[in-house]
Amino acid sequence: MSSNEQKAQQLIAEAEKKLGPRGFFGSLFGGSSRVEDAIECYQRAANLYKMSKSWIQAGSAFCEAANLHLRSGARHDAATNYVDASNCYKKADVNEAVNCLLKAIEIYTDMGRFTMAAKHHQSIAEMYESDAIDLEKAVQHYEQAADYFRGEESNSSANKCLLKVAQYAAQLGNYEKAIDIYQEVATSALESSLLKYSAKEYLFRAALCHMCVDILNAQHALERYIQMYPAFQDSREYKLIKTLIEHLEEQNVDAFTDAVKEYDSISRLDQWYTTILLRIKKHLIENPDLR
Known part of the structure; x- marks a missing residue:
């Protein structure tokens, strides 16, 4: 185990200690600073894991930070950490990477940040395109991205996604859709x-x-x-x-x-x-x- 991984484990233990035996809700009675400190520990641990290329552990630590942000009402920060988690998981577990982006998308759409949601649907489509090789799912996410881009008047980005939909629709034999x-x-x-x-x-x-x-x-x-x-x-x-x-x-x-x-x-x-x-x-x- 590298020194960075050891430091990361210590930080996670420290975060769990700050949250206490009753977890997040128990820590609230000790003041919100305990939650903020725990979040910082998880984020620092995630970055140390990234330095060690321990991508699963890094993704997990970012997810813990995101969950705490979400529970404390900091939705934008939660979405950011879910995206961070996805970027780590992408190097080791595509399905987990997708799950994290879907959580971020849910937050962004709820906040009315449809351009951000569209970009992340596009990222998911690209993962299904190149890493997981599931063209039907890639098509679904490119379509959703195009829909959100068009709703925000980003027609150039929408058309770029639609052309991907057409490309794969034709490959899958759905010629009418492609046409x-x-x-x-x-x-x-x-x-x-x-x-x-x-x-x-x-x-x-x-x-x-x-x-x-x-x-x-x-x-x-x-x-x-x-x-x-x-x-x-x-x-x-x-x-x-x-x-x-x-x-x-x-x-x-x-x-x-x-x-x-x-x-x-x-x-x-x-x-x-x-x-x-x-x-x-x-x-x-x-x-x-x-x-």
Whole structure:
């Protein structure tokens, strides 16, 4: 055991002593300073555990401090310590990290601090995205984050979260949901001279999702997208979609593959595009009569 861990244990023992055998409520009879001193001991212990990289113990100590803050009515301080706890647990126990952030979110929403709540829902989504690998839960938290951001008029942050929802919805096979979001965000982008150019990508993604469902719908969607954004017709993305639809109608798998390769040689396709295009190609192979 390191010296920092030993000091941390001593501080926790000191905190428990200050709270007394009856805990928090018993310590209130000795004056609120006893509770404040105990909180300080837990916080100092947590930081010593952090220095030793004892992440579970650090998270637990921050949680104890947060619980005491909450009981004494210091809600903002409690939320801050729950976030501190989450940051520690994140390095060792993702589920506990999520639980701590949910407690912080509950406090922030009760206080009307929806932007803070949104940011923490976003953090939870990122944990489910990269650490716990649960895309459905990631989608839920990105949606909640977007909802709170939009309520606070943080439309750029809301759209960023919604694009994540669309990305994973498509990966999970919920193409209609993905299409709705990509079209919504594209419409929003077209209202801004700074963001207008990015609409091309969102319409491209929406069209590919349409192709996963129905070729005729994809063709009708392309016509609507040109009306929405006439410049889209001159883009390489639009031309690729048109070409792919032609090859699908001709049931020409090789030409489909070549068209994708040619596009990729100039504009690299990321993992999402590759996944969706492979699904469309597989659907063509398994269902040759798509017309």
